[in-house]
Amino acid sequence: MMDWIREFLGMLWKTVSDQPDPKAAFLPLIPEEWRSETSVLLSIAPLMMIFPALFALTTVVERKGLGRIQNRLGPNRVGPAGFLQFAADGLKTLTKEDIVPRAADQLVHFLAPLALVVPVFLTFSVLPFGRHLVPLDLESGLLFFFAIGAATELSVFMAGWASRNKYSLLGALRAVAQMVSYEIPLILSALTVVMATGTLSLPQIVDAQAAGNGEWLARWHVFTPWGFFGFALFLVAACAEANRAPFDLPEGESEIIAGYYLEYSGFKFALFFLGEYLGLFAACGLGITLFLGGWHAPLPILERWIPSYAWFFAKLAALIGLFIWVRGTLPRVRMDQLMNLAWKFMLPLALVNLLAVALWHFLPNPLARWAASSILLAGAYVGLGRALMPPSRIGKRVYRYAPQDSR
Amino acid sequence: MNGLTIILSLLVIASALGAVALRNLVHCALCLMGVFLGLAAIYLCLDAQFVGLVQILVYVGAVGILLVFAILLTRGGGAELSPFFSPSWAIGAGAAALLALIMVAAILKTDSLPAPDAGGAELPTLAQIGKRLMQEDVIVLEAMGLLLTAAAVGAIVLAMPEPPPKKEEEA
Amino acid sequence: MTSLQGFLVLSALLFCVGLGAVLTRRNVILALIGVELMLNAANLNFIAFARLGPHPNAMEGWMFVVFSIAVAAAEAAVGLALVIAIYRRLRTAHLDQMDSLKG
Amino acid sequence: MLGTGIIKGMVETARNFVGSYTDKERLTTVEYPEERIPAKENARQFPFLVFDGEDPQAGLRCVACQICEKECPPQCILIVKDTTKKPDYMGKMQFQPKVFDIDISVCMSCQICVEVCPFEAIKMDTEFELSRGDRFGGLLVNKTGLAKSNAHYRRIHPAEAAEVDSRLAAEKAKAEAKAKAAAAAAAPAPATADVSKK
Numbered sequence: 001m002m003d004w005i006r007e008f009l010g011m012l013w014k015t016v017s018d019q020p021d022p023k024a025a026f027l028p029l030i031p032e033e034w035r036s037e038t039s040v041l042l043s044i045a046p047l048m049m050i051f052p053a054l055f056a057l058t059t060v061v062e063r064k065g066l067g068r069i070q071n072r073l074g075p076n077r078v079g080p081a082g083f084l085q086f087a088a089d090g091l092k093t094l095t096k097e098d099i100v101p102r103a104a105d106q107l108v109h110f111l112a113p114l115a116l117v118v119p120v121f122l123t124f125s126v127l128p129f130g131r132h133l134v135p136l137d138l139e140s141g142l143l144f145f146f147a148i149g150a151a152t153e154l155s156v157f158m159a160g161w162a163s164r165n166k167y168s169l170l171g172a173l174r175a176v177a178q179m180v181s182y183e184i185p186l187i188l189s190a191l192t193v194v195m196a197t198g199t200l201s202l203p204q205i206v207d208a209q210a211a212g213n214g215e216w217l218a219r220w221h222v223f224t225p226w227g228f229f230g231f232a233l234f235l236v237a238a239c240a241e242a243n244r245a246p247f248d249l250p251e252g253e254s255e256i257i258a259g260y261y262l263e264y265s266g267f268k269f270a271l272f273f274l275g276e277y278l279g280l281f282a283a284c285g286l287g288i289t290l291f292l293g294g295w296h297a298p299l300p301i302l303e304r305w306i307p308s309y310a311w312f313f314a315k316l317a318a319l320i321g322l323f324i325w326v327r328g329t330l331p332r333v334r335m336d337q338l339m340n341l342a343w344k345f346m347l348p349l350a351l352v353n354l355l356a357v358a359l360w361h362f363l364p365n366p367l368a369r370w371a372a373s374s375i376l377l378a379g380a381y382v383g384l385g386r387a388l389m390p391p392s393r394i395g396k397r398v399y400r401y402a403p404q405d406s407r
Numbered sequence: 408m409n410g411l412t413i414i415l416s417l418l419v420i421a422s423a424l425g426a427v428a429l430r431n432l433v434h435c436a437l438c439l440m441g442v443f444l445g446l447a448a449i450y451l452c453l454d455a456q457f458v459g460l461v462q463i464l465v466y467v468g469a470v471g472i473l474l475v476f477a478i479l480l481t482r483g484g485g486a487e488l489s490p491f492f493s494p495s496w497a498i499g500a501g502a503a504a505l506l507a508l509i510m511v512a513a514i515l516k517t518d519s520l521p522a523p524d525a526g527g528a529e530l531p532t533l534a535q536i537g538k539r540l541m542q543e544d545v546i547v548l549e550a551m552g553l554l555l556t557a558a559a560v561g562a563i564v565l566a567m568p569e570p571p572p573k574k575e576e577e578a
Numbered sequence: 579m580t581s582l583q584g585f586l587v588l589s590a591l592l593f594c595v596g597l598g599a600v601l602t603r604r605n606v607i608l609a610l611i612g613v614e615l616m617l618n619a620a621n622l623n624f625i626a627f628a629r630l631g632p633h634p635n636a637m638e639g640w641m642f643v644v645f646s647i648a649v650a651a652a653e654a655a656v657g658l659a660l661v662i663a664i665y666r667r668l669r670t671a672h673l674d675q676m677d678s679l680k681g
Numbered sequence: 682m683l684g685t686g687i688i689k690g691m692v693e694t695a696r697n698f699v700g701s702y703t704d705k706e707r708l709t710t711v712e713y714p715e716e717r718i719p720a721k722e723n724a725r726q727f728p729f730l731v732f733d734g735e736d737p738q739a740g741l742r743c744v745a746c747q748i749c750e751k752e753c754p755p756q757c758i759l760i761v762k763d764t765t766k767k768p769d770y771m772g773k774m775q776f777q778p779k780v781f782d783i784d785i786s787v788c789m790s791c792q793i794c795v796e797v798c799p800f801e802a803i804k805m806d807t808e809f810e811l812s813r814g815d816r817f818g819g820l821l822v823n824k825t826g827l828a829k830s831n832a833h834y835r836r837i838h839p840a841e842a843a844e845v846d847s848r849l850a851a852e853k854a855k856a857e858a859k860a861k862a863a864a865a866a867a868a869p870a871p872a873t874a875d876v877s878k879k
C-alpha cells in the first residue's frame with residue numbers, strides 16, 4: 001500500500017515538474033489485465049477535472065469582466081469577491097426541476113446534451129497540454145479534432161428539433177447553418193499550418209514551432225504573415241463555431257429567447273452551457289497548438305524555469321480573456337452579415353492565405369518570402385474590404401423633420 | 408472479429424434497420440448518423456484511422472446535416488401520416504431479404520477467401536496516403552475536385568429559388 | 579467464421595437493408611438514405627479486404643474508400659438539391675407521386 | 682479601413698474596464714443594501730395619510746370623504762366612515778375614518794388619490810422596501826401603519842410640502858379673516874353664526 005501511495009505521489013510530482021512519462025513507475029504496480037484501463041483513466045481524470053473547473057472559473061471571470069466593461073462591479077456576493085458564484089449557480093441548476101415538454105421527442109431530447117458534451121470532451125484528448133502531456137498522440141490528430149467537432153452540429157440539431165418549439169428549431173437551424181459555414185474558414189486556416197509543417201499530428205506541429213539551435217525567439221506560426229492572418233481567421237471562425245458574441249445568433253435571447261436549448265432546464269441546461277464553454281476552450285487550445293507555439297515559451301530561455309503546461313494555460317487564459325473582451329465590445333451581427341462574412345470575406349481570404357503559405361514555403365530568401373506573402377495578404381485584405389464595404393455608402397444622417405445641425 | 412467489433416456491428420445493423428423502417432424521417436436520419444458513426448468506429452478498429460475520421464467529417468458533419476435540412480425543407484419533420492411504405496413493399500422487402508440470405512450464405516460457404524497477412528506488414532502511414540494522393544493519384548484527386556465543384560454549383564443552381572414569373576405589363 | 583467473413587456479412591446485411599429501403603419506402607429522402615447505406619456497405623468491403631487481405635500495405639483499398647466518400651458527398655448534395663427542387667415544383671416528396679414523365 | 686472600427690471599440694471597452702477600477706465616479710451602480718442612492722424628490726411609491734400635531738390618530742387630516750376610494754382605479758382603498766364626530770388635534774369636531782386600509786399588492790402608485798384629495802390628507806411616500814414575509818396580511822396596511830406626520834412629508838418632498846403648507850396656511854388665514862368679518866357683521870345675532878360656519 002505504501003508503495004502505491006509513494007508511486008502515485010511520485011507520478012503527480014513528475015507531471016507537475018514536467019518530467020517525461022510520469023506514469024512509467026506507477027503502472028507496473030497495477031495488475032497486468034487492468035493496466036491499460038488504468039493508464040487511460042489516469043490520462044482522462046485530470047482533463048475531466050481541470051476543464052470543468054476552468055469552465056466554472058471562466059463563468060465568474062466573464063461576468064465580472066463584462067461588468068467592468070460596462071462600468072459595473074459584476075457578481076461580488078458569494079464567496080471572496082464573488083468568486084464562489086459558480087457554486088451557487090451550479091447548485092441552483094442541479095436542484096432545479098428537469099422539465100421536458102409534453103410534445104417533445106423524449107429520447108432525442110434526452111440524448112442531445114450528451115451528444116454535445118461527449119464529443120467536446122473527446123476533442124481534448126488530442127491536444128498537447130505540455131511537453132509530455134498528450135493524452136492521445138494520434139497520427140491524424142487535427143483530423144480527429146475537426147471530425148469530432150463536426151459531430152456537435154448533430155447534437156444542436158437534435159436539441160432544437162426534439163423540443164418541438166419554433167424558437168428552438170429556428171435557433172438550431174441558425175446554429176447549424178452558422179457552424180457549417182464557419183467550419184470551412186476554420187479548416188482552411190488550420191490547413192495552412194499543415195502545409196507548412198507537413199503533418200496532421202498536433203505534437204509534431206508543436207515541435208515544428210520550437211526555437212532552432214541558438215535562436216532567441218521561438219518560431220511560432222503567428223510570427224509569420226500567413227500565420228498571423230491564419231490565426232486571425234481561425235479566431236473569428238472559432239468564435240462563430242462556439243456561438244459566442246458577436247456571432248451568438250443561435251442563442252439570440254432578444255429574438256428567439258435562447259435558441260436550441262430553450263426547452264432545457266436544470267442539469268441538462270448546465271450540460272449545454274458546459275459543452276459550449278468547453279468547445280470554446282478546445283478551439284482556443286487548438287489555436288494555441290497551431291499558431292501560438294503550443295506549450296512553448298516565446299523566448300526559449302524562459303522554458304528552463306517555467307513548466308511547459310503553465311505556458312499552455314497562460315495562453316489559454318489570454319485567449320479566453322480576449323473572447324470575453326470581444327463579447328463585451330461587439331454587438332450581435334445580423335444573419336446576412338454573418339453569412340456574407342463567412343462566404344464572401346473569410347473564405348476568399350483563407351484561400352489567398354493558402355497561396356501565401358505556398359509562396360512562403362517555396363521562396364528561399366527570407367526577405368523575399370516575407371515581402372511576397374505580406375503584400376499578397378495585405379492586398380487581398382484591403383481589396384476584399386474595399387469591395388465589400390465601399391467607404392462612400394454611409395453618409396451623414398439626414399433628418400426629415402428636425403432642423404439641420406441642431407442638437 | 409473481437410467483442411468490440413461484434414457489438415459495433417450489431418449496433419450498425421440495428422441503426423440501419425431503424426433508419427429504413429422508422430415512421431419519422433428525422434428519426435431515420437438520426438439512425439443513419441448512428442450507422443455512420445458505428446462504421447467509423449469499425450474503421451478505426453480496422454486501423455483505418457484516416458478513413459474513419461474522414462467518414463465522420465464527411466458523413467456526419469456534411470451529408471447528415473444536408474439530409475436533415477432536406478427533410479425539414481420538404482416538411483418531413485413530423486410523423487408521416489400517409490402510408491409510408493409503397494404498395495408493393497412486400498415484394499421489395501422479400502427481394503432484399505432473399506438477396507441478403509443468398510449473399511450471407513455465399514460468404515459463409517466460400518473457403519477461398521484470401522488469408523490475412525500473418526507477417527504483420529507495415530500499414531500505410533498517413534504521410535504515405537498523402538503522398539499517394541498528391542503524386543500517383545493526383546489526376547483522380549483533381550477529377551474529384553472538379554466533380555465536387557460541379558456538384559456544389561449544380562446543387563446551388565438546382566436549389567436556388569426560381570425567379571418569380573415576370574409580371575405582365577400592368578394595363 | 580473468420581474476421582474477414584464477419585465484416586463481409588455485416589457489409590452484405592447493410593447493403594440489403596439499404597436495398598430494402600430503396601425498394602419499399604415511398605419517400606425520396608428515405609430512398610437516398612438507402613443509397614447511402616449501400617455505398618457505406620461497399621466502403622466497408624474495401625476496408626475489410628484492404629486490412630484483412632494478404633497485402634495490408636497496399637493502398638488501393640484505402641484510396642478507393644477516400645474517393646468513394648467524396649463521390650458520396652457529391653451525390654448527396656446533388657440528390658438532395660434535386661429533392662428540394664422537385665418538392666418546390668410538385669409539393670410532394672413521395673416517389674409514386676412524381677409521375678409527370680409518364681406523359 | 683476595414684476593422685478599424687472594431688479596434689476603436691475594443692480600446693473604448695478596455696478604457697472602461699481599467700477605468701472602473703481606478704475611478705469610482707465611473708461606476709453606474711451602487712452596492713444596494715449597504716449603499717443607497719438618496720431618494721429623488723419626486724419619487725412616488727405608495728400613499729400615506731398625513732397627520733398634524735402629536736397624536737397620529739387624532740391628527741389625521743382625512744375626513745373620510747371617500748373620494749379617493751371612489752377614484753382609485755384598482756380599488757385598493759377601503760374606508761369605513763365613523764358614525765360620530767371626534768375632536769381633531771385642534772379640538773375641532775370632525776368626521777374621521779374608522780377604517781382606512783390600502784392593499785399594497787393592488788396599489789399601482791398612480792397618485793390619483795393624491796390628486797383628488799381636497800384636504801391634502803393623502804400623499805405619496807418614497808419608501809420602496811415594502812416586501813413582507815406575510816403575503817396577505819402584511820401587504821394590507823391599516824390606518825395606524827398609514828399615518829405619517831407632516832414633518833415626514835416635509836422631509837421627503839420639501840418643495841411640494843412647503844407649497845402645500847403655505848396654501849393651507851393661506852386658506853386658514855382667509856377663513857379666519859372671513860369668520861372675523863362675519864362675526865363683526867353678525868354681532869347682533871351671534872347665536873347661529875358658529876353652527877352655520879361649520
